[in-house]
Amino acid sequence: MKKLEQEFYLRSAILVAKDLLGKYIVKEDKNGIISGMITECEAYMGINDKASHSYKGKITKRNKTMFHEGGCAYVYMIYGMYYCINVVTEKEDVPEAVLIRAVQPLVGLDIMSNNRYGRDYEELNKKEIINLTNGPGKLCKAFDITKVNDGNDLCDGKIYISENENEEQKKLEVISAPRIGIDYAEEAKNYLWRFFIKNNIYVTKK
């Protein structure tokens, strides 16, 4: 499987977000390879987007990796208990990013299952299988992605995105919807900058 190169990321977050659907996120973990197909993501469009951590262009300790050149991971903690992973896009100092909100588990099912529930995949019930990675905090737990991965290079590192060579990806139907959890963002909360694969069950909200 071919790892995506930096050119892919040097575009607007909206374009990258749509193109990420159906591709594979991969982590070379100490326990083995973990991988899932990206089913849902959201674009955060930088200094003019009220929902973005980089709104108004202010750099803080938390958000500084958003200002890096596209092709690295922005990982932050939320609600004191969870991590979320974003793909940084655009050139340096254009602080856009794509939040990976859900994936469909493919490889390393037992690793994910143990990270989330402390037991093997075979032991899970139907609900637990769906809930393995259908949310930004959930998939980070399953992949063991934490603040140590903030700033990681996606083009040359243990975490990366791979091309999907299957035919299925070319036939994907994409739905656009409002982003989740940004009620404070005034007019920006209605922008249709969340994208997900139609009819896929591994998404947070249809």
Next chain:
DNA sequence: AATGCGATTCTCT
């Protein structure tokens, strides 16, 4: 199916 709430701690003002 939808709504409500508590958890828990980091980050920024």
Next chain:
DNA sequence: GAGAATCGCATTT
């Protein structure tokens, strides 16, 4: 000191 790009569980419909 407030609020957060969330989750899981309980309760209600």
